[in-house]
Amino acid sequence: MERHEFLAKLGIGMAAVCAGCSIISCGSKVNDPTPNSGGNNNPPTSGGELFTVDLNNELQTVGSSKVANGVILVRLAAGTTASAFTAVQVACTHQGTPVNFNTNQGMFVCPNHGSEFSTTGAVVLGPAATALKQHTVTVTGSTLTVAA
Ligand code: FES
Numbered sequence: 001m002e003r004h005e006f007l008a009k010l011g012i013g014m015a016a017v018c019a020g021c022s023i024i025s026c027g028s029k030v031n032d033p034t035p036n037s038g039g040n041n042n043p044p045t046s047g048g049e050l051f052t053v054d055l056n057n058e059l060q061t062v063g064s065s066k067v068a069n070g071v072i073l074v075r076l077a078a079g080t081t082a083s084a085f086t087a088v089q090v091a092c093t094h095q096g097t098p099v100n101f102n103t104n105q106g107m108f109v110c111p112n113h114g115s116e117f118s119t120t121g122a123v124v125l126g127p128a129a130t131a132l133k134q135h136t137v138t139v140t141g142s143t144l145t146v147a148a
Pocket residue numbers: 092093094095096097110111112113114115126127128
């Protein structure tokens with residue numbers, strides 16, 4: 001084999017190898033997993049921040065509430081300490097209907113079949129048999145954070 005023949009064959013071989021790399025590279029980009037965007041309504045089961053609230057602008061009156069990321073946050077008392085708030089899963093443990101906070105009763109009430117839950121999420125009245133998951137509330141300055 002002449003030298004120029006060898007180099008020509010080597011060049012074709014490298015082009016084929018590079019084409020193979022390119023195809024593999026493109027394929028891997030298409031198949032890259034997309035990070036979880038939190039698009040569903042189920043909050044994480046443990047750890048992690050679910051949402052924050054600026055107490056200078058939101059939840060300023062007792063009984064006011066906010067629903068976000070599968071959680072209902074309620075102001076139970078005046079002040080800016082964590083104990084003035086409660087946060088529980090919004091989905092009723094009976095069949096998943098979103099619960100509301102009834103200020104007069106001081107408890108969460110499911111509009112579907114009437115289950116009632118305490119401010120900590122404990123079952124007060126069925127048919128629900130399982131407590132609502134309570135979430136952690138912390139306050140730093142005027143920022144309230146709800147965590148899983
Ligand atoms: S879904 Fe809430 S009581 Fe049935």
